[in-house]
Amino acid sequence: MLRLSKMTDYATVLLTQLGRGAGPSGVQTTPALAAATGLPEPTVAKVLRLLSQAEVVVSQRGARGGYALARPLGQIAVADVIAAVDGPIALTACVDGASGSCEVESLCPVRGRWDPVNAAIRTALGTITLADMDRAAAENFGRPRAATATPIAATVPPPSVAE
Numbered sequence: 001m002l003r004l005s006k007m008t009d010y011a012t013v014l015l016t017q018l019g020r021g022a023g024p025s026g027v028q029t030t031p032a033l034a035a036a037t038g039l040p041e042p043t044v045a046k047v048l049r050l051l052s053q054a055e056v057v058v059s060q061r062g063a064r065g066g067y068a069l070a071r072p073l074g075q076i077a078v079a080d081v082i083a084a085v086d087g088p089i090a091l092t093a094c095v096d097g098a099s100g101s102c103e104v105e106s107l108c109p110v111r112g113r114w115d116p117v118n119a120a121i122r123t124a125l126g127t128i129t130l131a132d133m134d135r136a137a138a139e140n141f142g143r144p145r146a147a148t149a150t151p152i153a154a155t156v157p158p159p160s161v162a163e
Contacts, residue, residue: 054084
């Protein structure tokens with residue numbers, strides 16, 4: 001089973017909450033985000049630090065400081081969030097031709113064949129934005145969408161795996 005980390009899930013929740021903004025600047029504090037999402041404040045701080053390092057959010061110091069989105073939700077792909085929190089997106093340790101990470105690499109009959117699978121997954125996750133995620137949550141749970149959400153494309157074609 002392919003499963004994302006809890007931290008990536010938390011990052012998605014925090015980013016959509018940031019998309020709702022806290023006034024004209026869109027800046028929200030760590031305690032306010034923790035209260036709004038129900039996540040522990042230390043966890044919120046850790047996730048925001050990772051997102052800031054990846055330039056998904058920007059931090060502002062000072063009395064009116066906090067965090068804000070670096071770009072609108074419609075321009076932040078789920079792939080960006082996963083990469084920021086969990087690192088490169090891949091199903092196996094042999095990522096895009098990497099070598100030396102597997103004990104049976106020299107004998108592997110599918111060596112290098114995971115590359116198209118990994119690329120297809122990255123492409124699929126790159127087409128889904130946080131605005132799409134927020135829209136789906138709003139439709140499923142009847143809550144207001146983030147102000148920065150943008151319309152989703154009519155359909156997203158399934159990824160194809162190169163043969």
